[in-house]
Amino acid sequence: QSALTQPASESGSPGQSITISCTGTSSDIGSYNLVSWYQQYPGKAPKLMIYEDSKRPSGVSNRFSGSKSGNTASLTISGLQAEDEADYYCCSCATSSTVVFGGGTKLTVL
Amino acid sequence: QVQLVQSGAEVRKPGSSVKVSCKTSGGTFSNYALSWVRQAPGQGLEWMGGIIPLLGTTHYAQRFQGRVTITADEFTSTAYMELSSLRSEDTAVYFCARVDSSSLRYFDVWGRGTLVTVSS
Numbered sequence: 001q002s003a004l005t006q007p008a009s010e011s012g013s014p015g016q017s018i019t020i021s022c023t024g025t026s027s028d029i030g031s032y033n034l035v036s037w038y039q040q041y042p043g044k045a046p047k048l049m050i051y052e053d054s055k056r057p058s059g060v061s062n063r064f065s066g067s068k069s070g071n072t073a074s075l076t077i078s079g080l081q082a083e084d085e086a087d088y089y090c091c092s093c094a095t096s097s098t099v100v101f102g103g104g105t106k107l108t109v110l
Numbered sequence: 111q112v113q114l115v116q117s118g119a120e121v122r123k124p125g126s127s128v129k130v131s132c133k134t135s136g137g138t139f140s141n142y143a144l145s146w147v148r149q150a151p152g153q154g155l156e157w158m159g160g161i162i163p164l165l166g167t168t169h170y171a172q173r174f175q176g177r178v179t180i181t182a183d184e185f186t187s188t189a190y191m192e193l194s195s196l197r198s199e200d201t202a203v204y205f206c207a208r209v210d211s212s213s214l215r216y217f218d219v220w221g222r223g224t225l226v227t228v229s230s
Contacts, residue, residue, distance in 0.1 A: 036216035099157035
């Protein structure tokens with residue numbers, strides 16, 4: 001199965017909002033509530049930011065939100081902060097069968 | 111607080127095998143599925159496969175079929191990932207990740223990763 005498609009990089013200034021897209025097919029992204037998003041700092045393990053398309057784990061800032069339309073999922077970060085600079089990965093995570101990650105997006109806070 | 115504690119860095123020669131461990135502390139091991147995800151230097155995340163200890167069932171990504179074996183020891187709350195016929199392209203950080211128990215649709219806890227270097 002092919003990796004999900006994410007932009008290689010995105011950037012924004014502090015206080016702005018940015019959206020990272022993740023495009024797949026009807027078999028992965030378009031399937032029922034399978035999308036999760038992970039934040040990863042260099043040399044660190046990934047951290048869950050969004051699950052089941054749009055749910056936010058406790059402890060994750062409400063500046064992070066997820067949505068989905070058809071075969072494209074999106075992660076929006078509002079009120080951009082310097083600490084948001086990291087790599088972000090989307091995942092179609094049907095862990096009982098097939099898991100596919102996006103290629104990752106490097107977010108730069110200008 | 112649940113933690114996944116992984117074994118230390120490994121160096122292997124091409125053609126050999128490596129076995130990485132992932133011990134669950136602070137939680138109930140058998141209630142959760144576990145997956146292994148790897149990340150080559152400068153590259154993205156790649157799912158290798160997973161195991162449901164309670165059922166003893168495993169699922170593997172097609173590209174690793176026949177080369178990876180994931181097992182679990184409920185007595186020590188430890189999962190293992192063994193990769194054989196190593197080649198230089200297998201040099202990567204290998205993460206174990208716990209799957210949420212309700213929907214099986216996301217990874218809620220991650221280990222810190224184990225660097226495996228394949229070099230002659």
